[in-house]
Amino acid sequence: xxxxxxxxxxxxxxxxxxxxxxxxxxxxxxxxxxxxxxxxxxxxxxxxxxxxxxxxxxxxxxxxxxxxxxxxxxxxxxxxxxxxxxxxxxxxxxxxxxxxxxxxxxxxxxxxxxxxxxxxxxxxxxxxxxxxxxxxxxxxxxxxxxxxxxxxxxxxxxxxxxxxxxxxxxxxxxxxxxxxxxxxxxxxxxxxxxxxxxxxxxxxxxxxxxxxxxxxxxxxxxxxxxxxxxxxxxxxxxxxxxxxxxxxxxxxxxxxxxxxxxxxxxxxxxxxxxxxxxxxxxxxxxxxxxxxxxxxxxxxxxxxxxxxxxxxxxxxxxxxxxxxxxxxxxxxxxxxxxxxxxxxxxxxxxxxxxxxxxxxxxxxxxxxxxxxxxxxxxxxxxxxxxxxxxxxxxxxxxxxxxxxxxxxxxxxxxxxxxxxxxxxxxxxxxxxxxxxxxxxxxxxxxxxxxxxxxxxxxxxxxxxxxxxxxxxxxxxxxxxxxxxxxxxxxxxxxxxxxxxxxxxxxxxxxxxxxxxxxxxxxxxxxxxxxxxxxxxxxxxxxxxxxxxxxxxxxxxxxxxxxxxxxxxxxxxxxxx
Amino acid sequence: xxxxxxxxxxxxxxxxxxxxxxxxxxxxxxxxxxxxxxxxxxxxxxxxxxxxxxxxxxxxxxxxxxxxxxxxxxxxxxxxxxxxxxxxxxxxxxxxxxxxxxxxxxxxxxxxxxxxxxxxxxxxxxxxxxxxxxxxxxxxxxxxxxxxxxxxxxxxxxxxxxxxxxxxxxxxxxxxxxxxxxxxxxxxxxxxxxxxxxxxxxxxxxxxxxxxxxxxxxxxxxxxxxxxxxxxxxxxxxxxxxxxxxxxxxxxxxxxxxxxxxxxxxxxxxxxxxxxxxxxxxxxxxxxxxxxxxxxxxxxxxxxxxxxxxxxxxxxxxxxxxxxxxxxxxxxxxxxxxxxxxxxxxxxxxxxxxxxxxxxxxxxxxxxxxxxxxxxxxxxxxxxxxxxxxxxxxxxx
Ligand SMILES: Nc1ncnc2c1ncn2[C@@H]1O[C@H](COP(=O)(O)OP(=O)(O)O)[C@@H](O)[C@H]1O
Ligand SMILES: [Mg+2]
Numbered sequence: 001x002x003x004x005x006x007x008x009x010x011x012x013x014x015x016x017x018x019x020x021x022x023x024x025x026x027x028x029x030x031x032x033x034x035x036x037x038x039x040x041x042x043x044x045x046x047x048x049x050x051x052x053x054x055x056x057x058x059x060x061x062x063x064x065x066x067x068x069x070x071x072x073x074x075x076x077x078x079x080x081x082x083x084x085x086x087x088x089x090x091x092x093x094x095x096x097x098x099x100x101x102x103x104x105x106x107x108x109x110x111x112x113x114x115x116x117x118x119x120x121x122x123x124x125x126x127x128x129x130x131x132x133x134x135x136x137x138x139x140x141x142x143x144x145x146x147x148x149x150x151x152x153x154x155x156x157x158x159x160x161x162x163x164x165x166x167x168x169x170x171x172x173x174x175x176x177x178x179x180x181x182x183x184x185x186x187x188x189x190x191x192x193x194x195x196x197x198x199x200x201x202x203x204x205x206x207x208x209x210x211x212x213x214x215x216x217x218x219x220x221x222x223x224x225x226x227x228x229x230x231x232x233x234x235x236x237x238x239x240x241x242x243x244x245x246x247x248x249x250x251x252x253x254x255x256x257x258x259x260x261x262x263x264x265x266x267x268x269x270x271x272x273x274x275x276x277x278x279x280x281x282x283x284x285x286x287x288x289x290x291x292x293x294x295x296x297x298x299x300x301x302x303x304x305x306x307x308x309x310x311x312x313x314x315x316x317x318x319x320x321x322x323x324x325x326x327x328x329x330x331x332x333x334x335x336x337x338x339x340x341x342x343x344x345x346x347x348x349x350x351x352x353x354x355x356x357x358x359x360x361x362x363x364x365x366x367x368x369x370x371x372x373x374x375x376x377x378x379x380x381x382x383x384x385x386x387x388x389x390x391x392x393x394x395x396x397x398x399x400x401x402x403x404x405x406x407x408x409x410x411x412x413x414x415x416x417x418x419x420x421x422x423x424x425x426x427x428x429x430x431x432x433x434x435x436x437x438x439x440x441x442x443x444x445x446x447x448x449x450x451x452x453x454x455x456x457x458x459x460x461x462x463x464x465x466x467x468x469x470x471x472x473x474x475x476x477x478x479x480x481x482x483x484x485x486x487x488x489x490x491x492x493x494x495x496x497x498x499x500x501x502x503x504x505x506x507x508x509x510x511x512x513x514x515x516x517x518x519x520x521x522x523x524x525x526x527x528x529x530x531x532x533x534x535x536x537x538x539x540x541x542x543x544x545x546x547x548x549x550x551x552x553x554x555x556x557x558x559x560x561x562x563x564x565x566x567x568x569x570x571x572x573x574x575x576x
Numbered sequence: 577x578x579x580x581x582x583x584x585x586x587x588x589x590x591x592x593x594x595x596x597x598x599x600x601x602x603x604x605x606x607x608x609x610x611x612x613x614x615x616x617x618x619x620x621x622x623x624x625x626x627x628x629x630x631x632x633x634x635x636x637x638x639x640x641x642x643x644x645x646x647x648x649x650x651x652x653x654x655x656x657x658x659x660x661x662x663x664x665x666x667x668x669x670x671x672x673x674x675x676x677x678x679x680x681x682x683x684x685x686x687x688x689x690x691x692x693x694x695x696x697x698x699x700x701x702x703x704x705x706x707x708x709x710x711x712x713x714x715x716x717x718x719x720x721x722x723x724x725x726x727x728x729x730x731x732x733x734x735x736x737x738x739x740x741x742x743x744x745x746x747x748x749x750x751x752x753x754x755x756x757x758x759x760x761x762x763x764x765x766x767x768x769x770x771x772x773x774x775x776x777x778x779x780x781x782x783x784x785x786x787x788x789x790x791x792x793x794x795x796x797x798x799x800x801x802x803x804x805x806x807x808x809x810x811x812x813x814x815x816x817x818x819x820x821x822x823x824x825x826x827x828x829x830x831x832x833x834x835x836x837x838x839x840x841x842x843x844x845x846x847x848x849x850x851x852x853x854x855x856x857x858x859x860x861x862x863x864x865x866x867x868x869x870x871x872x873x874x875x876x877x878x879x880x881x882x883x884x885x886x887x888x889x890x891x892x893x894x895x896x897x898x899x900x901x902x903x904x905x906x907x908x909x910x911x912x913x914x915x916x917x918x919x920x921x922x923x924x925x926x927x928x929x930x931x932x933x934x935x936x937x938x939x940x941x942x943x944x945x946x947x948x949x950x951x952x953x954x955x956x957x958x959x960x961x962x963x964x965x966x967x968x969x970x971x972x973x
């Protein structure tokens with residue numbers, strides 16, 4: 001049947017090979033290139049099936065340190081018809097691959113172990129299979145049911161010449177795809193970098209404004225401390241209801257002013273936190289109840305709290321409370337007429353990728369998520385981009401201070417959390433707060449009672465008014481008080497007579513609070529020192545804590561707070 | 577030479593299903609409905625009806641579909657063809673209704689005027705199946721459709737079918753199921769038995785090889801880097817002894833089609849039907865660029881003999897067949913003229929099993945040529961022997 005000099009047949013073979021070799025490399029798209037070649041091949045050679053397999057490194061990016069190519073699996077890259085696709089991956093140790101690596105084409109029965117798993121769908125048990133290596137990292141499998149096709153070794157040798165062309169064209173497609181991938185990655189990296197820049201700018205701006213606000217608040221607090229202190233003392237000694245009523249007004253106004261500076265400080269991230277595990281659902285429930293009482297009855301407040309009673313965040317409960325309240329009040333203000341405010345809480349786990357999306361401001365782990373959603377007027381992108389700036393408000397003068405969200409932002413950040421917002425005009429707004437979860441919960445509690453006590457107190461405070469007020473307060477609580485106006489003076493007084501507790505200011509000319517504390521510790525490791533300040537940055541406070549402190553008091557200091565701090569420092573078995 | 581065996585049929589073990597048909601002499605809706613009802617009464621409601629309508633005075637297809645949907649209790653599908661075949665005769669009027677066992681309802685694949693074609697979920701059947709494929713023979717994307725169909729079903733079924741429509745009236749809705757009458761669509765119906773197939777045409781090589789150096793879809797623009805018409809004219813003129821004009825092109829070209837090489841089989845015929853702009857040649861069916869072609873020539877004796885060979889190749893081995901489905905190209909009938917009757921006789925005789933020969937003249941034929949790649953053929957006879965013990969013929973004698 002095979003006459004090597006059969007001219008007609010030779011001519012037919014050449015014609016066929018000519019057509020097939022031109023069918024390879026007609027497209028730089030891998031699938032299109034393979035389909036065009038395979039379609040011609042199958043039609044002319046009367047084949048049932050063609051599959052193109054490529055080693056994993058053909059389509060996946062692989063670092064220079066990847067495994068040796070012999071250890072890589074092969075994947076099915078193209079198949080016609082898909083009705084007969086069997087397995088789609090071959091492990092590196094599959095027996096077919098050893099033969100492919102020898103780089104010569106070979107024929108094999110369709111039910112032979114090397115290829116049987118590749119041919120699915122049934123109906124291909126008869127006929128012949130042929131496997132053609134596509135160097136450097138692929139191979140082609142053909143199947144023919146027709147008894148005259150792939151029947152001779154010579155036919156396989158002929159086809160090798162064309163499949164070599166296919167192999168080269170596939171490498172071309174892969175190189176093209178790789179280039180496209182690299183371009184896409186570079187683009188992605190560029191947009192990510194732009195995003196990071198933007199986030200950095202935002203953070204820097206907030207930081208600068210925060211410092212400014214913090215500085216103002218510091219001075220303001222000192223003033224308030226003396227006003228409040230004096231007023232409280234006078235209130236105790238006041239005679240007659242008229243005087244008392246007036247003093248109450250003074251105290252009330254001063255407290256409001258203190259709240260405002262508190263917000264400023266919260267925003268500046270400078271205010272130290274009074275940190276405890278706070279069960280968040282309980283806290284949010286309180287906020288919800290409070291909101292319900294303050295909003296118009298046309299607005300419904302819905303709670304959907306799913307954190308559970310044992311889930312807590314490490315934080316300052318009053319600041320967290322005011323943060324959520326602020327979100328709720330903004331939601332209220334955004335709703336015209338009837339509407340709904342929904343507060344949801346649940347737990348989410350953030351991975352590296354999710355943290356990156358949050359601008360790297362959080363690190364991976366478990367987070368409590370609180371979402372405050374309203375059906376209000378929503379925001380356009382310009383408004384949305386500015387809402388966290390202090391003093392930014394779209395509300396009419398007297399209604400908005402523009403400090404609410406700035407404070408929320410500061411509070412959430414100083415709790416190690418993030419806040420994001422989604423909103424479109426007319427479509428309501430949804431604020432999402434993520435706070436890292438801690439382990440041990442604690443019940444919310446609080447009281448206002450000033451507790452008296454006994455012992456010697458040394459006050460180190462540069463501001464004369466504050467010094468006076470604190471002195472009076474301590475005396476009022478039953479303590480013996482010595483006051484000094486600087487770190488140096490304080491140390492001298494301490495050397496003269498050891499007090500039971502030191503009340504230490506931080507910001508002082510000359511020897512500051514931090515250094516004073518260090519010197520105290522050189523003399524006495526045990527002496528309880530309560531830090532009192534209006535404006536301390538967290539790192540500095542941390543450093544002082546490490547030296548050993550017996551508590552922290554935020555100016556302006558309230559009598560009850562001072563009393564509790566002193567009792568606690570003296571080892572009294574009172575709460576906290 | 578080995579014959580293609582029907583897959584999965586073990587003789588004597590499973591009872592083969594019966595088939596049946598009835599000729600409808602008068603092209604009335606009523607005539608088709610009555611034939612359908614009689615067949616269902618004889619063979620039951622567990623099958624499907626293939627309805628072949630001949631072109632002359634054909635009834636309104638929408639009315640036919642509505643009437644069949646209302647009165648036949650089984651799924652049906654069909655099309656309009658230049659003529660139908662019963663036994664050794666062709667009829668250009670009336671039609672045939674054929675009862676076949678069914679594996680699921682016939683599926684309509686629409687959008688054969690688009691480039692990408694969605695094939696609905698279908699599966700071959702354990703134990704073998706035959707896909708009967710009727711297409712709108714004048715739809716643009718027949719090659720893409722067949723490629724997609726083969727991708728879906730592969731070698732799990734045998735394929736038999738052809739193109740419906742009319743050379744006279746041009747593109748229009750021509751295939752149908754109870755879902756409606758469709759243009760640019762195909763219908764795929766599965767019969768739960770693997771037919772054995774025979775595909776032959778008998779056109780022989782006159783000139784070649786030639787390379788289709790520039791093509792676009794079904795248009796050959798250049799042959800051997802020159803205007804296609806010039807090359808074709810020069811190659812054919814000597815043999816036919818006539819000048820080839822653009823107007824008289826079809827008259828000559830019907831006797832000299834192109835052949836695309838196919839290993840282990842005859843060339844696949846591509847019929848040039850018209851001269852396009854700038855001397856290009858428009859064919860029925862796509863011609864890939866750089867395809868190597870021959871120009872074929874028709875000799876009536878060889879065509880008739882080839883049709884016989886197709887029928888002989890389709891003769892079932894192992895399983896008996898009482899039904900032989902024939903899709904025979906309308907252009908063979910046009911070329912053979914009066915001698916076309918000899919072709920039908922040759923097929924009937926070559927098979928020699930006394931099975932009922934039923935089918936139609938088609939615009940393009942479809943077969944898997946006894947396995948392998950699914951393609952559209954031109955000028956070819958495609959025969960499928962359906963395994964069956966019994967074939968019922970109803971109607972008034
Ligand atoms: N839920 C909300 N829906 C629509 N706009 C809001 C919402 N929350 C805040 N805003 C916008 O952000 C601005 C700043 O809010 P905030 O810092 O709380 O200041 P204020 O409430 O005092 O205006 C608001 O004036 C308003 O424009
Ligand atoms: Mg607000």
